[in-house]
Amino acid sequence: MQIHIARDSSSLGVFSLEEVILGLKSGRFLMTDLAWREGMSRWVMLAQWSEFAGVISAVPPDVTPQSNNISITVPWEKSRSIGSYFETIRGAILTPYSTFASGVFNFKDYITFGYITALFLIPFSIFGQLYQSDVNQNLIEILESFPQLSLSDVINGLKNQPPTPGYVAVCGIACYASLYPFFIALFGIFLWLGLKLLRESVTLSQTAVAVLISTSTVNLVSSLIILTAPFKIYSLLALLSIIPSVIISFRCTAAVLKVSPLKIFVVWFFWGMICSCCCCALGGAIGALGGAIGTLAK
Amino acid sequence: MILRFVRRPAFPGETNHELVWTLVFILSCIIGFIFFQLGGTSPSCLFYKLTTIPCLGCGATRCARELSHLNFWSAFKYHPSFFILFNLGLVWTLYSLVFWISGSSLRLRLVIDEAARRTLWVCVFIVAFIHWVWQCYYLR
Numbered sequence: 001m002q003i004h005i006a007r008d009s010s011s012l013g014v015f016s017l018e019e020v021i022l023g024l025k026s027g028r029f030l031m032t033d034l035a036w037r038e039g040m041s042r043w044v045m046l047a048q049w050s051e052f053a054g055v056i057s058a059v060p061p062d063v064t065p066q067s068n069n070i071s072i073t074v075p076w077e078k079s080r081s082i083g084s085y086f087e088t089i090r091g092a093i094l095t096p097y098s099t100f101a102s103g104v105f106n107f108k109d110y111i112t113f114g115y116i117t118a119l120f121l122i123p124f125s126i127f128g129q130l131y132q133s134d135v136n137q138n139l140i141e142i143l144e145s146f147p148q149l150s151l152s153d154v155i156n157g158l159k160n161q162p163p164t165p166g167y168v169a170v171c172g173i174a175c176y177a178s179l180y181p182f183f184i185a186l187f188g189i190f191l192w193l194g195l196k197l198l199r200e201s202v203t204l205s206q207t208a209v210a211v212l213i214s215t216s217t218v219n220l221v222s223s224l225i226i227l228t229a230p231f232k233i234y235s236l237l238a239l240l241s242i243i244p245s246v247i248i249s250f251r252c253t254a255a256v257l258k259v260s261p262l263k264i265f266v267v268w269f270f271w272g273m274i275c276s277c278c279c280c281a282l283g284g285a286i287g288a289l290g291g292a293i294g295t296l297a298k
Numbered sequence: 299m300i301l302r303f304v305r306r307p308a309f310p311g312e313t314n315h316e317l318v319w320t321l322v323f324i325l326s327c328i329i330g331f332i333f334f335q336l337g338g339t340s341p342s343c344l345f346y347k348l349t350t351i352p353c354l355g356c357g358a359t360r361c362a363r364e365l366s367h368l369n370f371w372s373a374f375k376y377h378p379s380f381f382i383l384f385n386l387g388l389v390w391t392l393y394s395l396v397f398w399i400s401g402s403s404l405r406l407r408l409v410i411d412e413a414a415r416r417t418l419w420v421c422v423f424i425v426a427f428i429h430w431v432w433q434c435y436y437l438r
Contacts, residue, residue: 009311
């Protein structure tokens with residue numbers, strides 16, 4: 001009989017009945033671990049298995065303090081209101097490590113958080129559209145500012161396209177706002193994958209929340225800069241805002257995930273390389289593979 | 299050595315692979331399609347420029363571009379590994395769609411022990427080497 005065992009959202013593997021009995025006796029497995037075998041409709045704690053009743057009674061009770069009384073520090077998780085939303089954003093900018101010291105970070109709870117951000121961003125996006133009517137032209141200008149990238153074909157493709165009608169821009173804003181939390185969560189998947197390669201035990205939901213909070217914060221801060229769009233200082237401010245945005249984003253993501261900001265930088269650098277240069281990505285991929293194999297060999 | 303597929307319910311907190319990878323595959327296809335329809339391309343390979351030997355990634359962009367134009371045989375020749383990866387993604391997406399439509403609670407999972415995992419890594423390296431030999435033959 002093969003028994004599948006899981007603990008804290010991750011699988012521990014497949015074991016025989018004897019291995020599980022030995023594991024329970026040695027402390028490798030806990031009574032609270034979830035287990036499943038073929039034929040069962042759901043996962044059940046080992047403590048509830050009749051096969052291990054005799055073993056479990058011989059094992060001393062788990063004296064590890066339970067984490068039921070952990071006090072939540074994230075304002076949004078304490079009470080979901082506009083006030084707590086801004087308190088969370090403020091905490092993400094000024095004191096990320098104390099603000100996100102303890103929380104559940106379930107993505108479902110943060111969908112509303114994402115939509116509040118999207119609602120605040122809509123007026124700024126419309127304002128931006130009024131001063132930047134042709135989206136393609138703006139994109140061309142941005143791409144042309146990176147001469148080192150081989151984007152001439154993309155730029156020519158954009159130049160040959162007719163100007164974007166106003167209703168398309170409005171539809172674009174509406175689509176972006178309606179999908180905002182999920183669109184941001186997609187980037188969370190890439191971060192989660194990279195952190196998994198670096199052998200970090202973070203959950204997908206937690207990573208999606210980390211990216212959602214940090215992106216919301218950065219978007220809100222940088223959206224204020226759009227107000228200077230009619231003035232010449234706009235480009236300079238937009239460029240300068242990149243530095244604080246990156247700092248805020250990395251600090252906030254690292255605080256939520258309890259991971260070094262350096263590792264988060266490595267992951268985004270890795271993905272950036274994959275998207276821009278296959279050679280550098282190759283080096284990164286080999287390094288990651290080597291790390292994974294090294295861990296397996298231990 | 300254990301290496302087999304099982305169908306089992308998800309445990310609490312388990313990553314929803316049927317949702318995550320399907321979304322990643324579909325969104326990547328949409329973004330890739332738009333990128334190549336706009337005539338997008340990636341920078342030329344620095345490793346190839348320096349050594350005139352293709353790296354493991356060489357041809358992947360061309361493979362993706364050929365896939366976006368539905369030229370499958372040509373795509374395979376440019377980058378066999380990327381082509382295989384694309385097809386694995388496609389198979390997983392089709393399985394996931396069947397899973398969601400049927401409303402089943404049993405999910406397909408690979409059961410693998412440490413010995414099988416090591417063997418699998420060796421196989422990955424062998425495939426990567428064969429792939430690279432092909433790259434050296436076809437892309438030079």
